[in-house]
Amino acid sequence: MTETLNVFAVRTLTQKEYFAPGHRSCQGCGEALAVRLVLKALGRNVIIANATGCMEIVSSPLPFTSWRVPWIHVAFENTAAVASGIEAALKVLMRKGRIPKKKIVTLAMAGDGGTADIGIQALSGALERGHDFIYVCTDNEAYMNTGIQRSSSTPFGASTTTSPAGRMKMGQITWKKNMAAIAAAHNIPYVATACPSYPIDLVQKVRKAAEIPGPAYIHILSVCPTGWRSAPELSIKLGRLAVETGIFPLYEVEYGRYHLSIDFPKLKPVKEYIKLQGRFRHLTDEMIEEIQDRTQREYEILRERMKRGF
Amino acid sequence: MGKRVGMEVSIAAAEAVKQCNVDVISAYPITPQTHIVEKLSELVANGELDAEFFCVESEHSALSVCVGAAAAGARAFTCTSSQGLALMSEITFIASGLRLPMLMILANRTLSAPLSIWNDHSDAMMIRDCGWIQFFVENGQEVYDHVFISYRLGEDPSVLFPVIINMDGFILSHVIEPIELIEQEKIDQFLPPYQPLYRLHPDRPITMGAYALPSIFMETKKAQEVALRSSIPKILETWKAFGEMTGRYYSPVETYKAEDAETLLVTMGSFGETASVAVDRMRKEGRAVGLVKIRLWRPFPFEAFKRATLHAKQLVVIDRAISVGACGPVASEIKAALYGEPVRPSIYNFVAGISGRDVAPSDFIKMVDKAEVEIEEGNREGFELYGVRE
Ligand SMILES: Cc1ncc(C[n+]2csc(CCOP(=O)(O)OP(=O)(O)O)c2C)c(N)n1
Numbered sequence: 001m002t003e004t005l006n007v008f009a010v011r012t013l014t015q016k017e018y019f020a021p022g023h024r025s026c027q028g029c030g031e032a033l034a035v036r037l038v039l040k041a042l043g044r045n046v047i048i049a050n051a052t053g054c055m056e057i058v059s060s061p062l063p064f065t066s067w068r069v070p071w072i073h074v075a076f077e078n079t080a081a082v083a084s085g086i087e088a089a090l091k092v093l094m095r096k097g098r099i100p101k102k103k104i105v106t107l108a109m110a111g112d113g114g115t116a117d118i119g120i121q122a123l124s125g126a127l128e129r130g131h132d133f134i135y136v137c138t139d140n141e142a143y144m145n146t147g148i149q150r151s152s153s154t155p156f157g158a159s160t161t162t163s164p165a166g167r168m169k170m171g172q173i174t175w176k177k178n179m180a181a182i183a184a185a186h187n188i189p190y191v192a193t194a195c196p197s198y199p200i201d202l203v204q205k206v207r208k209a210a211e212i213p214g215p216a217y218i219h220i221l222s223v224c225p226t227g228w229r230s231a232p233e234l235s236i237k238l239g240r241l242a243v244e245t246g247i248f249p250l251y252e253v254e255y256g257r258y259h260l261s262i263d264f265p266k267l268k269p270v271k272e273y274i275k276l277q278g279r280f281r282h283l284t285d286e287m288i289e290e291i292q293d294r295t296q297r298e299y300e301i302l303r304e305r306m307k308r309g310f
Numbered sequence: 311m312g313k314r315v316g317m318e319v320s321i322a323a324a325e326a327v328k329q330c331n332v333d334v335i336s337a338y339p340i341t342p343q344t345h346i347v348e349k350l351s352e353l354v355a356n357g358e359l360d361a362e363f364f365c366v367e368s369e370h371s372a373l374s375v376c377v378g379a380a381a382a383g384a385r386a387f388t389c390t391s392s393q394g395l396a397l398m399s400e401i402t403f404i405a406s407g408l409r410l411p412m413l414m415i416l417a418n419r420t421l422s423a424p425l426s427i428w429n430d431h432s433d434a435m436m437i438r439d440c441g442w443i444q445f446f447v448e449n450g451q452e453v454y455d456h457v458f459i460s461y462r463l464g465e466d467p468s469v470l471f472p473v474i475i476n477m478d479g480f481i482l483s484h485v486i487e488p489i490e491l492i493e494q495e496k497i498d499q500f501l502p503p504y505q506p507l508y509r510l511h512p513d514r515p516i517t518m519g520a521y522a523l524p525s526i527f528m529e530t531k532k533a534q535e536v537a538l539r540s541s542i543p544k545i546l547e548t549w550k551a552f553g554e555m556t557g558r559y560y561s562p563v564e565t566y567k568a569e570d571a572e573t574l575l576v577t578m579g580s581f582g583e584t585a586s587v588a589v590d591r592m593r594k595e596g597r598a599v600g601l602v603k604i605r606l607w608r609p610f611p612f613e614a615f616k617r618a619t620l621h622a623k624q625l626v627v628i629d630r631a632i633s634v635g636a637c638g639p640v641a642s643e644i645k646a647a648l649y650g651e652p653v654r655p656s657i658y659n660f661v662a663g664i665s666g667r668d669v670a671p672s673d674f675i676k677m678v679d680k681a682e683v684e685i686e687e688g689n690r691e692g693f694e695l696y697g698v699r700e
């Protein structure tokens with residue numbers, strides 16, 4: 001297990017880039033790194049349906065493209081449905097002998113807004129229908145593309161442009177929606193959480209998702225220096241801290257069975273993670289304490305699930 | 311000649327879709343479209359049609375699935391009505407912007423509120439500018455025939471547009487009509503499997519749906535506009551080829567006793583058949599009344615429409631939808647079409663039969679009577695809702 005979480009093993013990954021350099025994401029963008037790793041994991045036999053959002057915008061200003069694999073963007077909330085159509089087309093066209101039979105992975109990608117909010121219906125439908133595809137949510141915890149507005153995936157306390165910290169309210173007043181659990185509740189074969197700060201773990205999960213027939217959902221925490229008001233050079237560290245503090249545990253749910261990818265006997269204090277981000281600057285010690293308690297509690301629940309297996 | 315069978319128009323539509331050997335079907339139930347999807351799911355379940363069929367979780371997804379499927383090179387089909395179309399509307403614009411051929415049958419139904427399941431064209435008018443080729447058909451045979459016509463047309467490499475067949479909900483969708491079926495061998499010749507110019511496939515990676523800055527957006531829109539406008543010759547050619555195969559010839563604007571008419575009724579959709587009965591009655595009384603039926607709504611056939619109408623003294627345009635605060639959408643289109651003509655007929659506009667209110671031949675006669683009197687009295691551009699209880 002430690003092997004897969006080894007930062008240096010990243011050298012073993014392919015040198016090939018399917019998400020070409022030269023795209024327009026900000027420095028230190030966790031989403032761009034996540035996408036790059038996902039594509040390295042899958043290779044060239046993939047078709048991508050991408051939701052509206054940062055990754056679409058940074059990569060596809062006509063007449064340019066950063067995509068070296070087939071890629072389509074249709075709208076914000078329907079990525080899972082577009083991917084469903086692609087998967088269905090591949091299946092039927094191969095069956096009818098109109099395109100050669102070979103394994104082509106259908107990959108849907110959307111941000112947290114495109115997944116947990118506006119796209120959740122299309123996603124739920126596609127998971128329920130059982131399409132053979134991978135859905136990757138790159139979660140940067142807000143609508144970044146439109147200027148850092150809150151989503152249901154924004155964590156408690158974070159200040160965004162629509163959940164600003166003011167005299168009456170201290171940023172986001174609701175707790176982050178647990179999208180991975182929602183996906184798992186569809187009883188699909190594979191659900192995982194990942195973070196590009198653990199690149200080999202991420203790549204292995206994506207490969208596993210590609211191998212397992214049926215729908216797979218991977219929720220990737222993606223540090224966004226612009227939206228989180230953090231230093232770009234701290235992105236990898238922040239991703240690691242999110243995991244080490246228990247704020248974003250890495251786990252898999254395989255056919256309903258929970259498995260922690262990395263367990264910490266003792267979690268780091270959440271404060272270490274929080275203090276590096278401007279979006280939490282206004283938090284009082286009591287609020288941080290509240291976050292600490294909740295994080296600990298949820299981590300315990302996850303651990304119990306892992307022990308139970310479901 | 312093919313077999314002539316009495317069948318419900320929705321079932322005939324589904325039969326035609328089956329005969330086109332579509333690859334992916336995705337839809338969501340809504341009255342009065344339901345019989346089409348029910349029949350199709352039955353055909354797939356029985357193995358009579360080899361297609362991927364999805365009863366998805368919303369119309370938004372129904373069309374999105376078709377977009378994904380068409381982008382990957384499949385022949386896709388969906389159908390809907392009213393609220394369903396409203397939910398889909400976002401994606402209708404994208405499907406045509408991406409130049410993805412597919413077919414949607416729209417069993418036209420009133421848009422809420424108040425909620426109504428009955429027929430009018432308010433749904434179709436909502437997405438008038440979505441960039442699809444849009445037909446309005448008059449009877450069951452036309453529905454059946456246009457399924458083949460639409461796929462062949464939309465998939466033509468010089469066209470590449472999605473197509474909508476508008477058929478009046480209930481009035482067409484739920485009636486039993488004699489339909490002349492076409493032999494499968496003929497269809498297979500008329501409509502070979504879809505060969506996309508571009509498709510999403512790893513062997514030849516392409517990017518679809520890139521975004522455009524203002525510095526390039528206009529150029530892409532113009533390309534789309536030119537392409538849609540220039541599809542008219544291809545539409546005519548496709549109808550001609552279809553006519554040669556079946557003996558049934560279609561045109562963008564159809565006329566009935568129009569050549570020597572002073573007053574012309576103008577209709578779209580199933581109104582045409584009822585209006586022609588009214589024309590016969592008025593002709594018997596010696597009145598110079600004729601009928602013009604618009605079959606091709608987008609791209610609008612300006613030339614054909616002018617040819618059919620410019621000789622008349624007055625047009626009585628019957629709309630089945632209302633642009634609230636303006637007038638009937640067909641009438642405003644026609645006014646725009648004829649505005650540049652030095653001599654043009656007066657245009658009197660009635661909005662009639664919305665939400666399925668029955669419009670009988672006698673109603674068409676009353677509308678012509680009223681329009682003729684009004685115009686005589688100098689009201690050359692009148693507009694009213696016909697048959698409203700005051
Ligand atoms: C129907 C619709 N509503 C709103 C928008 C505007 N919009 C575009 S991207 C976006 C936010 C994207 O957020 P997320 O999915 O989290 O992706 P990110 O940009 O953060 O990667 C919004 C609100 C849209 N394009 N379509």
Ligand code: SF4
Nearest residue numbers: 025026029054224226
């Ligand atoms: S705003 Fe955030 S997610 Fe978007 S490109 Fe910049 S760093 Fe990446």
Ligand SMILES: [Mg+2]
Nearest residue numbers: 111112142144
């Ligand atoms: Mg986001």
